[in-house]
Amino acid sequence: MSERLSITIKKPDDWHLHLRDGEMLKGVLPYSSLDYARAIIMPNLVKPLKRLPDIIAYQERVLAALPVGHRFTPLMTAYLSDDTVASEIVEGYQHGILKAVKLYPAHATTNSAHGVSSISAVLPVLESMQKHGIALLIHGEVTDSSVDVFEREARFLDTVLLPLMKLLPELKIVLEHVTTTEAADLIMDGPANLAATVTPQHIFLNRNALFQGGLRPHNYCLPILKKEQHRARLMQAVTSGCQRFFLGTDSAPHEKHRKESACGCAGAFNAPVALSVYAQVFEQANALDKLEAFTSINGPKFYQVPVNDESITLLKKNYVVPNSIAIAGIGEVIPFLAGETLSWSIKRE
Numbered sequence: 013m014s015e016r017l018s019i020t021i022k023k024p025d026d027w028h029l030h031l032r033d034g035e036m037l038k039g040v041l042p043y044s045s046l047d048y049a050r051a052i053i054m055p056n057l058v059k060p061l062k063r064l065p066d067i068i069a070y071q072e073r074v075l076a077a078l079p080v081g082h083r084f085t086p087l088m089t090a091y092l093s094d095d096t097v098a099s100e101i102v103e104g105y106q107h108g109i110l111k112a113v114k115l116y117p118a119h120a121t122t123n124s125a126h127g128v129s130s131i132s133a134v135l136p137v138l139e140s141m142q143k144h145g146i147a148l149l150i151h152g153e154v155t156d157s158s159v160d161v162f163e164r165e166a167r168f169l170d171t172v173l174l175p176l177m178k179l180l181p182e183l184k185i186v187l188e189h190v191t192t193t194e195a196a197d198l199i200m201d202g203p204a205n206l207a208a209t210v211t212p213q214h215i216f217l218n219r220n221a222l223f224q225g226g227l228r229p230h231n232y233c234l235p236i237l238k239k240e241q242h243r244a245r246l247m248q249a250v251t252s253g254c255q256r257f258f259l260g261t262d263s264a265p266h267e268k269h270r271k272e273s274a275c276g277c278a279g280a281f282n283a284p285v286a287l288s289v290y291a292q293v294f295e296q297a298n299a300l301d302k303l304e305a306f307t308s309i310n311g312p313k314f315y316q317v318p319v320n321d322e323s324i325t326l327l328k329k330n331y332v333v334p335n336s337i338a339i340a341g342i343g344e345v346i347p348f349l350a351g352e353t354l355s356w357s358i359k360r361e
């Protein structure tokens with residue numbers, strides 16, 4: 013096959029994004045709002061977004077932080093907790109305030125202390141979501157500290173997700189940021205109402221990247237990077253054209269000093285590089301023809317929203333990732349793959 017020098021795709025959406033709040037929101041939002049038309053916004057603020065008035069107020073802050081000329085729709089989510097009331101979720105969905113509901117097992121990751129203690133604790137809410145076609149977005153890791161950190165996703169599938177799918181077979185579920193062969197297999201063989209987002213880091217790097225010549229805090233995220241065999245299977249599944257995988261960056265900025273710390277935060281700020289990384293991975297798999305479905309078609313299909321009208325063009329042209337990004341009022345944030353050279357860049361007019 014002759015080498016592609018450019019590829020034009022429908023404008024992508026990011027189906028999993030952390031924008032934070034305040035100065036950080038203002039600083040990081042443009043990296044998403046420039047190249048994506050819509051994003052599913054994660055609700056794990058320091059005070060989790062559980063109630064509709066808080067979600068509406070946050071959406072207004074996101075819209076107010078948009079740079080002039082950027083057209084970007086933040087699709088909001090509610091943070092599921094043991095005290096979530098089903099009627100409030102249904103009301104939020106029916107009024108177009110909420111697009112989905114996020115389930116964090118309690119203590120699974122950043123700002124998840126208020127997460128769900130067990131599926132039975134939220135069953136009435138989930139039943140109601142199934143009835144109304146509201147998607148449940150899942151951080152799929154068990155939190156039992158006796159389970160090896162590299163096994164937590166696979167264990168979650170067996171002990172939580174599969175029983176949940178049996179209990180509520182029609183519930184729309186997105187397994188977020190999948191990382192393992194087990195998850196890839198489950199999605200490939202699964203029903204139409206089960207889909208997954210895939211991050212750039214989990215199809216580009218394996219766990220060696222955590223320890224390359226020393227400890228690499230900027231490659232630390234949750235779920236943690238896995239062995240090469242998992243990365244390779246994930247890349248193969250995603251580039252196979254299966255419609256139930258779509259783009260979700262999980263871009264999760266933290267201040268530099270919170271990552272480069274004795275107890276560093278989990279999360280990779282990948283919004284500036286994600287599309288270049290995905291293009292490079294699809295090219296490696298000889299599957300550039302399937303990139304657009306992953307970035308721009310499969311997600312809208314699952315969420316039953318129209319595909320975007322606008323397009324963007326990626327060029328086969330080196331992109332040197334900045335070493336650091338200054339965020340006004342915050343300080344430095346180190347982007348994912350800082351200082352590295354990627355082989356695809358986004359065409360700017």
Ligand code: DOR
Pocket residue numbers: 030056121122151232233234235264265278279280
């Ligand atoms: O690495 C992660 N960072 N994983 C998550 O699930 C949350 C995210 C964050 O909010 O920082």
Ligand code: ZN
Pocket residue numbers: 028030054262264
């Ligand atoms: Zn996330």
